[in-house]
Amino acid sequence: MTSLLPVPLPGSGAVRVHPAPEALPQLRHEGPGRNRFDDPHGSFLMRYTAENLRGCLIETMARFRPNSAADELLAAVDFVGADVDPPMRTVSAVADWLAKQRLGHVTLVTPHPLLVDIEAADLLVELDTHPLVREAIENSPLRDGPNSVRLDAGLIRLGADIGRPITQAVSRALHELHPEVDGIAYWSRIDSSERCWAIYGHVPVDVSITDLSAENPLHRSAVRAAAALLKVPLPPAWR
Template identity: 35%
Template sequence: MNAANFAPWPRDGVVRVHPAPMELPAESDDPGPYRFDDPRRRTQDRFLMRYTASTVRGCLLELLDWMRDDEAAHAREASVEVDDDPGFVDPPSAAGNNPLEAYLLERRVATMTAGSPTVVSIDDPAVQAKLDRENGVRAVLDAKPARDALLEERGHEVHLDNAAVRLASKTGRDLTQACALALYDWPHKPDVIHYRSRHNDTEDCWAIYSHVSVYCVHEVPLSPDIPAHREALESVAKIWDLEIPTDWVAGH
């Protein structure tokens, strides 16, 4: 199974926006907090993930969603200390009146590739049907939080589908992490999980397992002097009514 019916692995590589984009997250005895992280505690066979997208805009859509006006969400995000996964990051502590300006400081953009990796898409119904029968995935789906979140009627079984894999709650994290672990345990484990951004179906994202060797094609600072970076930020800021830093305004 692969993502060919959804989005083939980009020939020119994928993009990661991060202070050190080629590095893996630090290992920990605790379960990972992000979408496809290893959910196990104190395991000897822990996998880590690099989270990437096909475009800088796709990365920023996933990275900046916490900046929307939601004080409760800000408080939850503030408890997260690691900055690795697009879509679940800790707000910056740097001083300044504009949190977006503080967040953008020292970010870099790397285009990386992994040759010809084996890719499965979490959006592929054939992959979903197979994962739906995995014990760890079923345990999450059969629990009350998932049944409630997916509006399951009494007597009917919840199944893995696009609504399930896009849940934004802790239940959603538990589910996608269970999927990532199940895929990792397959006899022919994939190298990459393809998924679509929850914020835009046209933006493809890629979670790369740590057993995969990745190579840097190109790395530069995230900069308003690079038109593609500025246009990507302007697009995302417009959607969520974010204040664009002065240095990022075109013509400044």
């Protein structure tokens, strides 16, 4: 029997930054979700959280990281004014995004919550045998000569179009093999010191919500720390 390694949420709850932190996203009907541990079959939802505000912001503000190739393409479009440079467009987008965000502290309302380390060795070996996981790995461009590529922590941390089908298959496989598990504990791909959790949508939660505010020193410090790491320019109120 596989030994599961529990990784509980902080006593004050995990952090979620979203316009509606208490809400779950809408199920997609045209295919799997876009996020790391979304269900590839589209039948269940995930609620993404982090151990602290900085970790949560690193994950959610990564969309604003500089992209010189995209900026060059935008500059070539007629309706993009030549007097509006990429940093100014980014600052405006970041300001709009921050203004819409709220901060939720998420706790699980279950007698015995079970969130497990997805990189635990025993669990990786078990999940590697699941047909969905094998299919995702074998359909990926990953190769190891004549040998089969096996699920390991490195694959769990892969992103984008190569890694996402694998981690989504892992999420589905874990849900099927261990329905008692409430969620997945994992590390941020951007900063591996930041602990995150993906909580299965059927798990009851309590969410305490406050506004994300530049007037709050803790909020401002976390936003500045995430922006500094990601090289994201901030609007004046958050500097």
